[in-house]
Amino acid sequence: MIVVKFGGTSVADAAAIARAAAITRSRAPRRPVVVVSALARATNELLAAAEQAAQGQLIVALRGIEGLRERHLVEADALLGNGGDADDVRAELSAMCDELASLSEALSVLGHLTPRSLDAIAAYGELLSAALVQAAFRRYDLPADLVDARDVMVTDELHTRAVPDLDAITENARRVLLPMLSQGRLPVVGGFIGRSPGGVTTTIGRGGGDFSAALLGAALGAEAIEIWTDVDGMLTADPRVVERARLIEVIRFDEAAELATFGAKVLHPSTIAPAVQRGIPVFIFNSRRPEGRGTRITADAPRRAVSAIAGKGNVTVIKVNSSRMLLAPGFLRTLFEVFERHHTSVDVVATSEVSVSVTVDDPSRLDALLVDLRALGDVSIERQRAVVAVVGAGLGGDSTTMARALGALHGLRVHMISLSATEINLTIIIDGDRLGDAMRALHAEFFDRPPEAA
Ligand code: ADP
Ligand code: ASP
Ligand code: MG
Numbered sequence: 262m263i264v265v266k267f268g269g270t271s272v273a274d275a276a277a278i279a280r281a282a283a284i285t286r287s288r289a290p291r292r293p294v295v296v297v298s299a300l301a302r303a304t305n306e307l308l309a310a311a312e313q314a315a316q317g318q319l320i321v322a323l324r325g326i327e328g329l330r331e332r333h334l335v336e337a338d339a340l341l342g343n344g345g346d347a348d349d350v351r352a353e354l355s356a357m358c359d360e361l362a363s364l365s366e367a368l369s370v371l372g373h374l375t376p377r378s379l380d381a382i383a384a385y386g387e388l389l390s391a392a393l394v395q396a397a398f399r400r401y402d403l404p405a406d407l408v409d410a411r412d413v414m415v416t417d418e419l420h421t422r423a424v425p426d427l428d429a430i431t432e433n434a435r436r437v438l439l440p441m442l443s444q445g446r447l448p449v450v451g452g453f454i455g456r457s458p459g460g461v462t463t464t465i466g467r468g469g470g471d472f473s474a475a476l477l478g479a480a481l482g483a484e485a486i487e488i489w490t491d492v493d494g495m496l497t498a499d500p501r502v503v504e505r506a507r508l509i510e511v512i513r514f515d516e517a518a519e520l521a522t523f524g525a526k527v528l529h530p531s532t533i534a535p536a537v538q539r540g541i542p543v544f545i546f547n548s549r550r551p552e553g554r555g556t557r558i559t560a561d562a563p564r565r566a567v568s569a570i571a572g573k574g575n576v577t578v579i580k581v582n583s584s585r586m587l588l589a590p591g592f593l594r595t596l597f598e599v600f601e602r603h604h605t606s607v608d609v610v611a612t613s614e615v616s617v618s619v620t621v622d623d624p625s626r627l628d629a630l631l632v633d634l635r636a637l638g639d640v641s642i643e644r645q646r647a648v649v650a651v652v653g654a655g656l657g658g659d660s661t662t663m664a665r666a667l668g669a670l671h672g673l674r675v676h677m678i679s680l681s682a683t684e685i686n687l688t689i690i691i692d693g694d695r696l697g698d699a700m701r702a703l704h705a706e707f708f709d710r711p712p713e714a715a
Contacts, residue, residue, distance in 0.1 A: 262292040262442055263485045266452060266474035269301035270491040271548035272390055275339035281394065282401040284489060284551050285447070291484065292442050294477055295405070296452045297394045298470040299386025300336075303329060304453075307361070311382040314365035315374035322365045330358035333389050340397040350396040354389055361385050376420035380454075380464045383421075387451030387470075395449040405447045413437055414455035414473060416463045419604065423455060423463035425476050427535060434480035450477070471529035475543070479535035486541055488528065489548040494556030495520065495527055498570045502697050503704045509569060510554055511562040516569070516652050517543075519686040522608065523650035524573030533558070564655035566662050567707045572649040572700045574693045576608070577624045578676060579631075582616045583638025593617070596637060603630040609648060609679045609688045618677050620648060620690060646676060647696035650688045651703060657684025669706035670699055 265288055267281045285295055299307075306325050314322035333354045341347035364382055368374060391407060398405035413433040416423035441448045452470025455463045465472055471488055478486040495517060496506040512520075514537045521530035527545060536543050537560065546555035581596060596617060600607055605627075609620040621627075624644075634640045651666050653659075663680070666687055677690035691699050 262294060262481055262483055263288060263487060264296060264474045264478040264481075264483050265293040265487045266296040266470055266489060267298065267394075267548065268470060268488070268490045269298045269303070271489045272297050272394055273301035275336045275397075277548065278336070278340060278394055278397045279401070280548055280551070281489070282398050282403060284548060285398065285403060286401070287551070288487075289403075289447075293447060294438055294442070294481065294483075295394070295398075295447060295449045296470060296474040296477060297387065297390050297449065298452050299390050300332065300393075303332075303386040303390070304383055304467070307382050307386050308379065310361070310365055311368060311374055311379055314368040315372060315378075317369060317372060319365060319369040322369070323362055326358055326361045326365060329361070329389070330355060333358070333393055337393055337396070340393070341400055345400075346396065350392065353392055357385055357389055357392070377461065380420045380423075381462055383464050384451075384454040384462045387454050391449055391451035398447065398449065403447050404445060405449050406441055408437060408441075408448045408450045410451040410454045410473065411456035411462060413450065414465075414476070416455035416457055416465060418457040418459065418461065418463065420463055422466040423457065425455060425465055425472070427476060427479060430476050431480040434477055438477070438481060466529070466531070468526060468529040469531075471532040475532040475535045475541075478541050479539045482539060483541055486532075486536055486543045488532075488543065488545045490527060490545060491547065491549065492527060492545075493547045493550065493553050494545045495525065495558070495569070497568070497708050498700055498704045499525065499572070502572070502700050503570070505704065505709060507708070508554070509556055511557050511559065512568055513562040513564070513654050514543075514558055514560050515683070515685055516562075516654050517558045519650060519652045519681075520569050520571045523571040523648060523652070523686070523688065525569070525571045528558075564658075565653050566655045566659035567651055567653040569652055570649065570700055570703045570707070571652060572647060572696050573622070574645075574647040574696050576620045576622060576646045576648050576690065576693070577627065578618060578620050578643040578646050578690060579634070580616055580618045580641045580643070581634055581638045582641075584615045592637075596634070599630060599633045599637070602633065605630055609677060609690065611677045611679050620646070620677070643676065645693035646690050647693045647699070648688055648690050649696065649699045649703060650686050651707070652686050654685050656680075656687060663687060665706050666703060669702045673699055673702075
């Protein structure tokens with residue numbers, strides 16, 4: 262079997278869902294499980310409505326929800342027409358929007374938003390899209406069955422970025438999905454959402470639909486995981502930033518993981534791990550151009566000096582100075598335990614004799630984290646930094662790459678540099694407002710001119 266995942270733009274409207282149906286049909290002999298994201302932008306709108314409701318702007322929040330209702334019903338009309346179970350599907354979609362409106366009213370009374378209630382609201386994006394896509398696939402004569410993702414995807418209780426439990430998911434996926442597949446049915450599951458052992462709805466982090474797809478692929482021992490999105494595959498850089506970015510036809514798991522972690526949103530970073538564990542190749546394809554070759558992510562692709570450039574903004578740099586303690590055994594462990602305690606993951610690390618600098622992506626728990634860090638030394642914070650990453654599994658073996666990378670960035674202020682121990686990723690921290698310039702300069706250096714001209 263295979264897992265076929267459609268991202269938000271690939272189910273954005275009736276035309277996109279029709280394309281998804283055609284793609285799924287072309288995969289039918291390989292027994293697909295279909296994972297869908299919320300319609301493009303729906304998750305953002307749901308999260309905005311939740312914030313507005315909790316801040317007392319109930320009317321604005323309800324307007325947002327009515328917009329979502331309207332949009333799902335319009336697409337349902339276009340896809341389902343009249344007759345059959347079209348009315349039931351419309352009623353079902355509308356009932357979910359009623360629930361959203363009630364939740365928003367409750368939030369506005371409470372005047373307070375918790376991660377748990379954010380998840381309760383965000384989950385509706387995928388609940389709505391899965392219901393719509395399943396009904397539409399039936400109209401296209403696909404034997405689609407709707408599966409409530411929460412009956413399969415068990416997670417912990419860390420709301421908004423809950424950690425999936427692969428063993429429990431494997432058990433559920435085999436119990437719920439395998440019988441469907443063996444009867445020739447086509448399960449349609451919403452990505453991104455799950456349920457805690459206590460029965461509460463959770464989400465596994467923004468962009469988590471890819472992760473859901475990989476977990477289901479690992480759970481069922483899939484032959485392949487296909488991620489269908491709005492670009493031709495994994496490119497040498499984000500095409501929104503670097504116009505000349507080009508397709509990478511085959512890339513290694515480890516390179517793809519680094520790229521995803523450092524800003525290549527085309528793949529959720531956690532996606533790779535379950536696929537690697539089971540040796541399942543991951544493909545990325547463009548749902549608007551299904552005939553394209555796409556990208557294949559596997560363990561055995563050749564090592565290139567530089568495979569791609571990634572970058573992300575809004576990075577916070579935390580520097581801890583501690584002349585007394587840095588060299589003391591166990592200091593770094595104590596330091597990183599603080600990050601662990603506050604569920605904040607560290608991306609890039611650089612140390613000097615008396616200081617440790619780290620970058621974090623998610624500053625939401627920074628205040629509490631800083632209190633604990635200050636017990637270890639003087640702490641300074643630099644916000645609005647960006648990180649650019651030059652990624653290639655053969656990077657360490659090519660002595661010119663680092664010189665070329667830094668040469669390409671001349672004129673830009675460099676705040677931190679780190680080369681990963683496996684020498685696959687050179688990360689450079691720069692001013693946030695220069696991210697685009699840095700990515701274009703690095704891309705031009707490594708992809709637009711032949712090495713001999715460098
Ligand atoms: P989906 O909704 O299908 O999950 P995403 O928006 O999450 O799609 O991811 C696709 C986007 O990822 C592309 O539109 C592109 O702008 C961005 N992206 C960033 N880096 C890369 C890269 N190296 N290759 C391809 N796309 C990239
Ligand atoms: N709908 C979710 C999000 O927008 C998950 C996903 O699209 O992968 O973050
Ligand atoms: Mg995505």
